Amino acid sequence: MDFRLQALQKLQGEPIYLQLYRRFRDAIAEGKLRPGDRVPSVRSLASELNLARGTVETAYQMLGSEGYLLARGPAGTVVSPRLADRIGRGAPPVRPCPPSAPRTTVTEPPPFQLGLPALDMFPRKTWARLAGRHAHSLDVAAMAYPDPCGHEALRHAIASYLGISRGIACTPEQVFVTAGYRCALDLVCRAVLQPGDTGWFEDPGYRFARQFLEQAGMRLSPVAVDDDGLDVEAGLQQAGAARFALVTPSHQSPLGVALSLPRRLALLEWATATGGWIIEDDYDSEFRYHGRPLPALKSLDRAGRVLYAGTFSKVLFPGLRLAYLVVPESQIARFRETASVLHGHGAILHQATVADFMAQGHFARHLKTMRSLYAERRGYLLDALTQVFGDALYVPPRRGGIHLLAHPRAGCSDRTLATLANAEGLAVEALSAWGRLDTSPEGLLLGFTNLATAGQALGLCRRLEKAWGRLPGPSVA
Template sequence: MELDWLLAPPLPAAVPRQRLLYLRLREAILCGRLPADTRLPASRSLAATLGIARNTVLFAYEQLVAEGCLIADRQGTRVSQLPPTPGASPQAPGAAEAPQALSARASAALQREPARDAEALSFSPGVPDFGAFPFRAWRACLERAWRDASWRQLGYVAQGGDPSLRAALAAHLGSVRGLAVDPAQILITSGTQTALDLCARLLADHGDTVWVENPGYLAARVAFGLAGLQVHDVAVDGEGLAPTADDWLRRWPRLVMVTPSHQYPTGRVMSLLRRLELIERARAAGAWVVEDDYDSEFRRAGPAPPALFGLNADAPVVYAGTFSKTLYPGLRLGYLVLPRTIAADFIHVAALATRAGQGIEQRALADFIGRGHYTTHVRRMRARYNARQAALRAALQQAFGPGLVLSGGEAGLHLVMWLPDELSDVAVAQRAAQIGLGVRALSAYARPPVTCNGLVLGYGNLDEGAVEGAVARLKRAAGG
């Protein structure tokens, strides 16, 4: 049998010959070049033919025998009988094709979400100022966490999260958000997406209805859809989520997802009356409200609106927070604050459903908060972002004139610039991307029948000195 081709050039660089022989034999067997029952030369013979060491051949043979590609017995080594490869034989009439796609729920999630890979571009929403991150203080906290670490921090984190971080968060939320919570009510999560997934699976059953804001946070729709919930879009007006009587009558929810302190992406703030009404209607419907308070730390002026979670002692509200905006997204740490009535059971089941890690980072973050670094950093960044927003508003007003309409900006890291109907936000966003801007089309966040036409402009990573140049490029993208 001629097998010289097994080591014929070109030979891949840095691949050991025993590995290369094994890979080429396996490929020949799987593609049918070496049919079933083909007898291979003895190891000594093949080694002599190829001019290689016998151990190289033995390695390849033994590996393929272990995988079931070859059979070794007293008669020698031969190719196994393997199932036919795709295309090797015609498919039986009426036979169903093998599934080659994602599940229906996953396929439904393949919506065109705005790109997340433009963090370095001007106007990319939700991107903090990485250059202003307090590296020295954070590094010192990490070093202390590693120095004091034991084997426990190298395993899965304790149920609910590191106790020191839960205690630090409880104190922080009490001082800045007025939430009187016990550390036992706090569950540390791997970011907002994990938190939403847990809420979907632990507070609702497959097929239940979840309300989401329209326009709204697209990743929330994905998380709920993948959990098997029926996603119902509820329009947003100037006071936040605005469900109709028909929504409550015909599409009553099990979960209601809201961003009341700074609606994403429009930036509108839910009125106090609307907040109280939502809590009472949810209570009457047996529904849970998931409050995503993703950026209230960066309030433009005055204290943040009261959280839904703290308005009533027994409100059916779960409060979600994150460190992605205040520190950095790659930290992948967030948290849920749970009502006392369900906290213990929720945290217990969550520990069974997921295995939390980042024990060292959780310890370091607790230290970072406890030493006052977190509060200092947030205060400093709030002032910086407010200055950037003011510079951006002024530059936009000068470039686009008195007809300019802006919304949002009461908190957070982005503004919405509304466009006239004759100017497509999708087209403007595409042209902006071609000249290095990370602006996003507002319409990408909406679902019919809601329509909106505007641009979501992030300013977190936009230095004041670069504002005028970025706005000039944006005007070119808008046809000005």
């Protein structure tokens, strides 16, 4: 395969590492590189092309993370043998991008998928420019073992952002950057909890967090959620001696309600009196369409009992795998010691890029744009649901979030409806799958962030109507 230097130029500002990544990816797709073929080492390819080793290493890391290359230590790096089955069936591992395809072309996400930001509106050119600058200027310090607490510049940027937007007064030393939200939960479990500890968990609540905590050995006590959020009194009656509570107070996941001030104070009082921990998952509080975003529960914490978790998956893109945890000052040493023995702190290149993205004002501008855009796209889906289903679906009024909750009329199982919708590739989730209590409500969860037009929303709702028309007995519409 020809990787001559003249074929790698700074065309229209595209970083060299991305061009190198594309060359390898397309060569594998076209069969020029076969599964098991050995590729040049980072050192030799960098020398051959007169590039910085960091540039080649970044391209190889991207190819490895996406399953194209497999590192075998002293045996070198090869094209992943796992691609053999796909190539053997006559299908390439990827569809190479045509040379004339615009760089803004992206694979369309499944309709109504939860948790995805508007991928079509992400400022990719700005991001690529910042990421390319860091890749080209990779120095010895950046190539060494990273700080287990996270990139210093990013921790400063996060602390500054939280102080302004969420009312959280914290220092960069209190901020720990992790490779995703579940890594933040892992850090909490290892630092201040023990397997077998009991914790309050919202019901219905974020099911992936529930699964992680149960696999980590925690015993979860499901606590009902109503219009005022987590029922603290019910939690006290069920498990008053619990060691922790995981809550989504600003925008409850998945019901979308906010934890009322009396219950916030009651929850803090419980934690202070018992020495319990409150894990605040503030996953999408930036997206509130009426009034200002609610203050974080952490901003009311005076006793140092709240562990605040945030993520960049909903505001930037989930492929970053970056989240963060803010701990009380009294716990910095304990969390630093725990973080030092864990893996998966997140790629430094990504962390440095996010730090610049925030420090240069792109983050704030992006959030402002997304709030306006999501309010519009939310309206598209609301109007389409009303037009197609009328009174057959009830959508409770909510002030924020990036998904809608729709309750079907009595007699229609939400799991049956979700199964029928997903058979058509619509990525609808059943609310009852997020709960454990017998009193857990039924409903349908539909993301709207990637509905680009009113016509698209209406067309998708027509597809829902068609899918649900196959229900035995009376249909939903």
